[in-house]
Amino acid sequence: MSAPSRFDRGHTDDLMTFLSASPTPYHAVASAAERLEKAGFRQVAEADAWEATSGGKYVLRGGAIVAWYVPEGAAAHTPFRIVGAHTDSPNLRVKPRPDTGAHGWRQVAVEIYGGPLMNSWLDRDLGLAGRLSxxxxxxxxxNVDRPLLRVPQLAIHMDRNVTADGLKLDKQRHLQPVWxxxxxxxxxxxxxxxxxEAGLSRGEVTGWDLMTHSVEPPAYLGRDRELMAGPRMDNLLSVHAGTAALAAVATSGDGLPYIPVLAAFDHEETGSQSDTGADGPLLGTVLERSVFARGGSLEDRARALAGTVCLSSDTGHAVHPNYAERHDPTHHPRVNGGPILKVNVNNRYATDxxxxxxxxxxxxxxxxxFQTFVSNNSMPCGTTIGPITAARHGISTVDIGVAILSMHSARELCGADDPHLLANALVAFLRP
Incomplete structure (x- = not known):
């Protein structure tokens, strides 16, 4: 796989394929692993002893993946260049007792995951996907990728004040879909x-992690198709770009001064505190074992991390034409203007x-x-895996991403050129 060219819409076409194939974090890491396998990467099991071999390797754990490429002859203290991202997105997730209903309707009991724009899930055809244990x-x-569920909105005739007063949704009562x-x-x-649906016998499933997704496919938008609309761009856009960049660097040959890494975590939208989240030990364990597999010591590990840099790549806010006053007046990132550098002096972002x-x-x-994003001083600033990565591992970390609109909606909007511009920047970062 070669690095994506600057204005190659083929990269964005492939992103749309990736989004459609990745309705859940579990599917996203499987899709990323499939792409890396084609570039010569091989899965290693955490329970096995790791060998001191060069080449591309990856670890899968639930909805997280860590992949890395060891150049031929790399020393044990060789620093890492890491692209960090997350695989989860806000949505509606199935409860342990899913079967419910009332007044002649069969419904599915769901719980709110993360901070979705709840109105965007109303009157939308939803599929259901996830992991069965x-x-x-x-x-x-x-993956039931067809219209299966729907959260019906109350008719305006029964809520005459909704236009003037705004839509008010009760998370428990108003968001249970019918099926x-x-x-x-x-x-x-x-x-x-x-x-x-999965071709299993009755009674085989004893546990599940299931979530809804919009079945409307990603699409180009606009007079000149200069925009792209689709689901889960926060943050599968970065996962896809990081996967493409790592594959491109790995297939370009040895002689790299760093070990390039992709670390895509789950549960960022809920604080990252899990065994597959950025606040867990997964990344640190993989980096340490990589050093030790090459005959390194704790001293080599310390030397490697001292020279390591991580780009925490996550979507950010493009200036909104209808709400420009919500942005900092001197920082107005535009779509198709290139990736954004995120800065916050209170360490909500890790950039210095x-x-x-x-x-x-x-x-x-x-x-x-590239562009710079800074939050309006009068509004709270979001955060990413960047500060967590910097604090947990002592790694120099920089927060970047792509500017989008409608973040946390069931369907988000970006510039059609920005995904491959980000991928180009990641290639240059991983292969300096």
């Missing part, structure tokens, strides 16, 4: 349906001046522009 201890991915008709709620119906220089050098090498 089986009686024999194995897991199976399932059929029936006066009797039968426990086990949904899981039995999914067993059939030296990190800015690293990112600026990568963009200069790639011959692409």
């Amino acid at each position: 089986l009686r024999d201890g194995s897991t199976r991915l399932v 059929g008709l029936g006066d009797t709620v039968r426990d086990g119906d949904l899981i039995a349906f999914l067993e059939d 001046g030296s990190g800015r220089a690293v990112f600026a050098a990568a963009c200069e090498k790639a011959d692409i522009p």
Whole structure:
């Protein structure tokens, strides 16, 4: 796989394919692994002893993936260049007792994951996907990618003030989707349906991690198709760009001064505190074992991390034409203006001046522009895996991303050129 060219819409076409194939974090890491396998990477099991071999390797754990490429002859203390991202997106997730309903409607009980724009999930055709845990201890991915569920909005005739007062949704009462008709709620119906969909026998599924997704496919938008609309761009856009960049660097040959790494975590939208989140030990364990597999010591590990830099890549806010006053007046990132550098002096982002220089050098090498994002002082600033990564591992970290609109909506909007501009910057960062 070659590095994406500056205005190659083929990269954006592939991003749309990736988004469609990745309705859940579990599917996203499987899609990333498939792409890396084609570039010569091989999966290693965490429970096995790791060998001191060069080449591309990756670890899968739930909805997280860490992949890295060891150049031929790399010393044990060789620093890492890391692209960090996250695989999860806000959505509606199925509860442990999913079968519910009332007044002749069959419904699915869901819980709110993260901070979605809840109105964007109303009157939208939804599929259902996720991970099924089986009686024999194995897991199976399932994806019902067709209209199955719908959260119906109350008609305006029964809420005459909604236009003037705004829509008010109760998370418990108003967001339970319908999926059929029936006066009797039968426990086990949904899981039995999914067993059939996955080609499993009844009773094989003993656990599940399931979530809804919009079945409307990604699409180009605008007079000149200069925009792209689609689901889960926060933050599968970065996962896809990081995967493409790592594959491009790995297939370009040895002689790299760093070990390039992709670390895509789950549960960023809920604080990253899990065994697959950025606040867990996964990344640190993989980096340490990589050093030790090459005959290194704790001293080599310390030397490697001292020279390591991480780009935490996550989507950010493009200036909104209808709400420009919500942005900082001197920082108005535009779509198709190139990737953004995120700065916050209160450490909601990890970027400092030296990190800015690293990112600026990568963009200069790639011959692409970049922009800067700073929050309006009167509004709270979001955060990313960047500060967590910097604090947990003592790694110099820089927060970057792509500017989008409608963040946390079931369907977001970006510039059609920005995904491959980001990928170009990541290639230049991983291969300085």
